[in-house]
Each structure stands twice: as structure tokens, then as C-alpha cells.
Amino acid sequence: MIKRIFTLVAAIALLAACETASTTDSSATGSTTSVATSGTSTASSTTAATTSDEAADPAEVMKKEFTKVGTTVLFDFDSSQLSDYARRVLDRQAAFLKAEPAARIILGGHADERGTREYNLALGERRAAAARDYLVAKGVNAARIRIISYGKERPAAVGSNEAAWRLNRRAESMLN
Amino acid sequence: MMTGKLSITGKLSRTGELSMIGFDNQSLKRLMARLFICLIALGLASNANAQSQRLYVTEGQIEPIPVAIADFTGLDGVPSDVGRQIAQIISDDLVSSGLFLSIDSAAFIAPPASPDVQPTFANWTPLGAKGLLIGSAFLDNDGALQVEFALWDVVSQRSLTEGGGSADPAGLRRIAHQIADFVYEEFTGDTGYFDTQIVYVSESGPQNRRIKRLAFMDQDGHNHKFLTTGNDLVLTPRFSPTASEIAYLNYFNDEPNVYLLDVITGRTERLGSFPGMSFAPRFGPDGTKLIMSLAEDGRTDIFEMELATQTITQLTRSPSIDTSPSYSPDGQYIVFNSDRGGSQQLYTMRSDGSGVRRISFGEGRYATPVWSPRGDIIAFTKMYRGEFFIGVMNVDGSGERLLARGFLVEAPTWAPNGRVLMYFKQQPVSDTGEGGDTHLYRIDITGFNERRVVTPADASDPAWSPLLQ
Numbered sequence: 001m002i003k004r005i006f007t008l009v010a011a012i013a014l015l016a017a018c019e020t021a022s023t024t025d026s027s028a029t030g031s032t033t034s035v036a037t038s039g040t041s042t043a044s045s046t047t048a049a050t051t052s053d054e055a056a057d058p059a060e061v062m063k064k065e066f067t068k069v070g071t072t073v074l075f076d077f078d079s080s081q082l083s084d085y086a087r088r089v090l091d092r093q094a095a096f097l098k099a100e101p102a103a104r105i106i107l108g109g110h111a112d113e114r115g116t117r118e119y120n121l122a123l124g125e126r127r128a129a130a131a132r133d134y135l136v137a138k139g140v141n142a143a144r145i146r147i148i149s150y151g152k153e154r155p156a157a158v159g160s161n162e163a164a165w166r167l168n169r170r171a172e173s174m175l176n
Numbered sequence: 177m178m179t180g181k182l183s184i185t186g187k188l189s190r191t192g193e194l195s196m197i198g199f200d201n202q203s204l205k206r207l208m209a210r211l212f213i214c215l216i217a218l219g220l221a222s223n224a225n226a227q228s229q230r231l232y233v234t235e236g237q238i239e240p241i242p243v244a245i246a247d248f249t250g251l252d253g254v255p256s257d258v259g260r261q262i263a264q265i266i267s268d269d270l271v272s273s274g275l276f277l278s279i280d281s282a283a284f285i286a287p288p289a290s291p292d293v294q295p296t297f298a299n300w301t302p303l304g305a306k307g308l309l310i311g312s313a314f315l316d317n318d319g320a321l322q323v324e325f326a327l328w329d330v331v332s333q334r335s336l337t338e339g340g341g342s343a344d345p346a347g348l349r350r351i352a353h354q355i356a357d358f359v360y361e362e363f364t365g366d367t368g369y370f371d372t373q374i375v376y377v378s379e380s381g382p383q384n385r386r387i388k389r390l391a392f393m394d395q396d397g398h399n400h401k402f403l404t405t406g407n408d409l410v411l412t413p414r415f416s417p418t419a420s421e422i423a424y425l426n427y428f429n430d431e432p433n434v435y436l437l438d439v440i441t442g443r444t445e446r447l448g449s450f451p452g453m454s455f456a457p458r459f460g461p462d463g464t465k466l467i468m469s470l471a472e473d474g475r476t477d478i479f480e481m482e483l484a485t486q487t488i489t490q491l492t493r494s495p496s497i498d499t500s501p502s503y504s505p506d507g508q509y510i511v512f513n514s515d516r517g518g519s520q521q522l523y524t525m526r527s528d529g530s531g532v533r534r535i536s537f538g539e540g541r542y543a544t545p546v547w548s549p550r551g552d553i554i555a556f557t558k559m560y561r562g563e564f565f566i567g568v569m570n571v572d573g574s575g576e577r578l579l580a581r582g583f584l585v586e587a588p589t590w591a592p593n594g595r596v597l598m599y600f601k602q603q604p605v606s607d608t609g610e611g612g613d614t615h616l617y618r619i620d621i622t623g624f625n626e627r628r629v630v631t632p633a634d635a636s637d638p639a640w641s642p643l644l645q
Contacts, residue, residue: 078519080474106430113602116543116557116586117411117637118456119513119520121425121432122469122476122497125453129474148430149453149471153409158383160583160604160611 059175062100066175069096072156073131075169078115080126082134090131093173094138104176107132109149110156112165117151124149131171146176238624240277241363243270244305244330246288247281248313248323253290258321258348259313265352266309268396269370270359273596274625279303291326291338300330307336309359321345325355327362336362349398350644357643369591370395373641374598375413375422376616378402379634383605383612390424390437395591395640397630403437412587412637413437416459419641423447423457423466434468436483448486456499460527461507467491469499478512480527491529502546502554503527504571511535511545511554511571522556524571535573544587547571549642550594553621557586557599566599568621579623589640596620598629600636 070093073086082090097103109128111120128147136142156172157164245267248259255263270276285299288310300308311325324340337358343351350371357368378391390403390410404410409427416423419439426435426444434447434457448454452472459466466481470488476497479488492498496516503510504527511524522536522545536542540560547554548568558565558578564585567578584602591598598618605612616629616638629635 078515113584114559114562115520116500116513116559118469118500119497119515119543121411121453121455122471122499125471125476126474126497133474148432153386153388153411155384158605158609159607161607164607 062103063175066093066096066103066173069093071174072170072172074166075127075171077112077165077169078123079169080123080130082130086131087134090134091138094135094140097135097140097144104144104146105173106176107145107147108154108172108174109147110154110168110170110172111152112168113152113155113160114165115152121149121151124151127169127171131173238275238620238622240275241306242277242279242304243307243309243359243363244279244281244284244288244300244303245270245309246284246311248311248325249288249290250312250314254287256312256314258315258345259311261348262311262313262323262352262355263309265349265396266356266359269353269356272396272627273360274620274627275360275364279305291324291340294335295328297328297330297333305330307359307363309355311340311355315345316342319345321348321351323351323355327359349394353394353396364595366595367593367643369593369596369640369643371644372592373415373419373644374616374629374638375403375415375641376600376631376638377411377413377636378631379614379636380406383609390422391631391635392439393631400632403439403442412456414458414639415641417461417463417642419644422639423459423468425455425457434466447481447483448488456501458502460503461505465507467501467503467510469501478510478529489529491525491527492532500544504547505549505551509547509571511547513543513545520559522554522569522573535571536569536576537573538576546588546590548594549590549592553594555588555590555597557588566597566619568597577623579619579621580617580626585617587637589638591618591640592642594621598638598640600638602636 070089073082073089075081107128109124111123115123125147128149132145132147135145155164155168156170157167245263247255247263250256250259267278271278283303286296288295291310291312295308295310308328308330309325311323313321313323316322320342322342326338327336329336353370356370360368372395373392374395375390375392378389379386381387387406388410389406390413391400392403393400411425413422413424422437422439423434424437425432432453432455434454436445436447450470452470454468454470457466457468464483466483467478468481469476470479475495476499477490478492478498478501479490481488494516496514498512498514501510501512508527509524510527511522513520514523517534520541520543521534522542523532523534525532540558542556542558544557545554553568553570555566555568558567563581564583565578566580566585566588567576569576579597580599582601583604585599588597588599596618598616600614600616602614603611614634614636616631616635617626618629619626
């Protein structure tokens with residue numbers, strides 16, 4: 001149980017980091033909002049009660065909803081084994097994709113910096129493929145998922161320490 | 177005395193011509209042979225150390241050869257501007273190898289005569305000079321650069337080599353590098369490597385959104401230019417055997433794939449289209465083939481591509497990660513890294529994919545093997561107990577020697593003479609994104625003379641060109 005909570009906290013930190021990373025012009029307001037969003041997602045996953053305020057761009061709404069499901073799964077060092085926690089995140093992603101039959105995702109595979117560039121590209125691909133295979137096994141059409149490996153090129157967390165490396169060994173789903 | 181062309185002479189295709197006259201000199205060859213035996217002995221000594229203590233990083237000691245390099249003179253017999261530049265470039269090249277010491281010209285007893293007059297050796301022996309390089313360089317009435325040089329063995333008081341030629345002034349640095357190569361060859365017995373270029377990845381921006389561009393420069397860092405804009409992520413450039421093309425990984429349209437870049441025209445071409453990602457390219461020794469990895473469905477295998485037809489042949493078939501392939505210089509073998517045995521290790525196979533054999537058995541993980549242009553050893557990256565190392569081993573995996581270490585050192589590439597390695601070093605990054613400095617370094621394969629290669633911005637993934645044509 002303690003371990004699970006820790007993973008959840010890590011995932012939240014990660015979400016914040018990802019959001020910052022993907023914002024093209026990371027203005028201060030932009031990153032604050034995304035942190036707030038991931039904050040709500042904790043609330044939603046524990047209390048299952050959220051209200052989305054205004055109906056904005058439907059694509060943005062869908063993105064927000066998908067973020068709540070959990071977009072990122074983490075891996076052990078040099079491993080592409082899905083943990084129980086990762087499987088639950090992917091279960092929710094599969095359910096989301098079944099409920100939104102038009103949605104397609106890009107699954108990015110990543111590695112920490114403690115490996116060589118080319119091997120890490122292969123490792124990132126293996127992680128993305130592991131997550132994709134799980135979604136497909138849960139009934140998602142493989143044609144809706146594109147995988148891409150970034151190796152160690154796009155860390156979610158900056159820093160040369162175990163905490164950052166842990167967050168960077170990941171497969172990250174994004175709505176396409 | 178015998179006259180004749182030296183091996184890499186006179187092919188300044190783009191900028192000019194430099195022709196050479198070489199002189200055979202038995203006594204010097206013997207001297208060189210002795211020096212060489214001395215170098216080999218040093219190498220063996222450090223090798224023995226490495227075996228008794230696995231993580232010993234070799235640090236060889238070599239007595240540099242003192243040479244006097246006089247400013248090249250103009251028609252009036254006094255040093256010319258171009259002559260000073262040429263002498264400086266030659267001196268910098270030779271000193272950078274760690275094998276030479278350039279005697280300060282302030283110590284010269286008398287200015288040297290013109291290159292066609294025998295020097296007064298009594299003026300040079302007291303300085304301890306083993307070699308004396310003198311030359312002339314000036315711009316003629318048509319604006320062409322005219323260069324002549326003569327290299328003397330001060331000890332035996334004999335001419336070693338001399339030559340000259342004319343060139344476009346824009347080729348001044350190349351002419352100087354070629355002369356430095358001739359000096360290097362006469363005194364070490366090895367082929368020179370100064371008339372070469374480096375392609376690498378220039379890095380800028382925050383750690384999580386790094387902008388990476390292909391960049392290109394002479395081996396001494398001059399004539400730097402960018403080859404890509406930075407709009408697309410690019411990685412792992414590698415030269416073709418003629419240095420006219422570069423194979424690299426390009427994320428254009430978010431589809432990572434191996435591309436070819438024509439250095440002269442700047443044209444790029446995607447090499448084939450695959451269901452998965454293609455990466456880790458390296459040319460075969462004759463330039464007609466390229467090996468790379470294709471990743472699909474979580475497995476990465478090695479494929480060979482016939483460049484003329486873009487047909488591919490699969491060389492490895494395993495559910496593991498097989499990547500970073502590199503041909504032996506005769507094209508008969510391939511070394512690569514694979515995790516098929518559970519952890520990342522080095523393997524060799526014949527270039528048709530048969531006869532796979534694990535060669536690395538030391539502690540830790542092994543990666544990025546690159547076959548030496550001499551064929552006898554393989555350079556690699558090793559990861560052990562949280563540190564990274566650059567090392568070399570024999571092609572059967574014996575005789576491992578570690579040359580450089582750091583928080584992250586990676587991606588060795590060979591100078592064309594197999595004597596010097598270049599790689600990159602990355603410093604750790606703090607939580608706030610400070611640090612992470614990433615620079616190119618080079619080191620003599622005996623493990624001494626590690627030097628930073630200066631680049632305008634952070635730099636990684638170097639590839640050393642062959643000697644230019």
C-alpha cells in the first residue's frame with residue numbers, strides 16, 4: 001500500500017513535468033494550470049467526483065479527460081515489464097479509448113540517461129510496444145495507436161538523480 | 177635517395193593542389209621503429225595493469241618529440257602573414273597529438289634559411305630539436321597561395337621529406353594540416369589524421385527540450401558550420417568512407433528514420449520506409465552498404481542495406497535488442513551490442529549474420545562498439561557501478577583497457593589512423609537544470625593526452641571523417 005501511494009505521487013509529479021515539457025511556450029500561467037489539473041486528477045481518482053467548468057474546445061476537453069485517466073506508466077531500470085500499477089493505468093486508457101472510438105493515441109517510449117543513446121532508443125521502443133500490446137490485448141484496435149521511441153532525448157524530469165531517472169523510464173500516451 | 181609520391185598526396189580537390197616529393201631514409205625509419213617499440217612497450221605495460229585491476233584507467237606517458245617549426249617565409253625571405261598562419265596550424269596540430277613538442281621560436285638561434293637551402297644544423301641541435309620544418313608561403317600575382325616546405329632530421333642531418341604546391345588561399349588550413357600529417361608520418365610511422373573533419377550533434381536549450389543540430393568542422397574546430405536547422409531532432413551522424421555523405425537519425429515528422437545527407441549539395445534523403453523505427457546507421461568500408469537497426473514490436477534487429485537499390489537483408493533475428501553495429505575495416509565482420517544474454521554485451525558475427533559470438537565478459541554493461549580502422553581492436557562504452565567508461569579490447573574480447581571515465585562518457589569514434597579516439601562527456605544535471613555540460617574530448621589510445629575539443633555550444637555524438645580526398 002505504501003508503495004502504491006508513492007507511485008501515485010510520482011505519477012502526479014510526472015504529469016506536472018510532462019505538461020511543462022509539452023507546452024510550446026511554457027508561460028508561467030500555462031504550467032500553473034497544468035499542475036492544477038493534475039491536482040484535480042488526484043481528487044477524481046480517489047473521490048470520483050469532478051465538475052468540468054466551461055465547455056471549451058472539445059479536443060481540449062477530451063485531452064483533459066484523458067489526462068485524468070493517467071497518461072504515463074513507469075518502468076524499472078533496463079526493463080519493459082508492466083507493473084500492476086501500470087496495468088491499471090493502461091486499463092483506464094483502454095476504457096477511455098473504447099468510450100471514444102474516434103480517439104487515436106501516440107505512445108512515446110522513453111529511457112533514463114543512464115544508458116547509451118542507441119540502446120535507449122531500442123529500449124524506449126520496447127517500452128512503448130509493451131504498453132501498446134497491453135492496450136491491444138484489452139480490445140483497442142492496434143491501428144489507433146502509433147508508437148514512437150525518444151530514447152533518452154525527452155526526459156520528463158530534469159536532474160541526474162534516482163528520482164528523476166525513475167520518472168523518465170516511461171511510456172507516455174498522448175491523444176493524437 | 178629515392179624520390180616519389182607520398183601516399184596521400186596532392187588531392188586538394190576543392191581548394192587546390194599540393195604535390196609531394198618524398199625521401200626514403202633508412203636511419204630515420206630505424207629510429208622510428210625504436211620509438212615505436214617503446215610506445216608498444218608502454219601500451220603492454222598498461223595492459224598488464226588493466227588485467228590485474230579491472231577498472232584501472234590507463235594513463236600512458238610518452239616523451240614528446242621536440243620539433244622546430246619555423247614561420248614560413250615570403251619571397252623576401254622574412255616570415256609572411258600566411259607563412260605565420262601555416263606554421264601555427266602545423267604546430268597546433270602536432271602538439272595536440274601529445275606526441276610532439278613545438279620549440280618556441282623565441283629560442284631560435286638564427287632565422288631559418290629558405291626551404292631549398294640546407295639548414296645550419298649547429299643552430300638547431302642545441303635546442304634539442306629532433307626535427308626542423310622550414311618553408312615558404314606567399315600569395316602570387318594571381319592571388320594563388322604558393323607553398324613549399326622541407327622537413328629535416330636534425331639528429332642525422334638529413335632531409336626527410338619536402339614538397340610544395342599552389343592552392344586557393346581558402347585552402348590554407350588544409351594545406352597546413354596536410355603538411356602536419358607529413359611531419360607526423362615521418363616521425364611516428366603512422367598515417368596522419370590532421371586533414372580530417374568531425375561531424376557531431378550541437379546541443380542547446382533546456383535539458384527536457386534539447387535542440388539538436390548536425391554540425392561539421394575541421395578536426396581542430398575551425399571552419400565550423402551547421403548542417404541542419406534544429407527544427408527536427410537529429411542524432412548519431414556517421415561519415416561515409418569518402419566523407420561525402422553523412423548517415424544520421426532524423427525525427428522529421430516525428431518518424432525517426434535513418435537519412436542520408438550529401439555534404440556538398442546539402443540534399444537529404446530518407447533511407448527506406450519501414451513499419452518501425454530505423455536507427456544506428458554505419459557505412460560499410462566500401463561505401464556501397466550500410467548497416468543499421470530496425471525496431472518493431474519491441475524487438476530490435478540488425479539489417480544491412482544495399483545503398484544503390486535500398487534493398488535490405490536481415491542479419492540478426494532475436495527477440496532482444498541488437499544495435500550499434502559496426503563493420504570491421506575489411507567488411508568481413510560486424511561487432512554490435514545485444515541484451516540477448518540478459519544484459520547489454522558485445523558480440524561479433526560474420527557480415528552475413530552467421531557465427532555470432534559474445535566477446536565481452538567483464539563486469540558491467542558494454543555498448544557502442546566501434547571497430548578500429550587498423551582492425552585489431554574495438555572501442556566501446558562501458559557502464560559499471562554508476563560510472564561510464566571509454567575503453568578498447570582486442571577483437572576476441574581479451575586485453576580490455578579503460579581509457580576515460582566519467583558520470584557519462586559515450587560514443588567513441590576513431591581517427592582514421594586508429595591512434596586517437598574522440599567521444600563526448602556529459603556532466604550531471606541538478607534538479608533545477610543546472611550543469612549537464614556536454615563536450616567532445618579526444619584521447620590517445622595509450623590513455624594519455626585527453627583533450628577537450630572546443631565547440632561553439634554543447635556537443636555530442638562525434639564522428640571522425642576518414643582522411644579527406
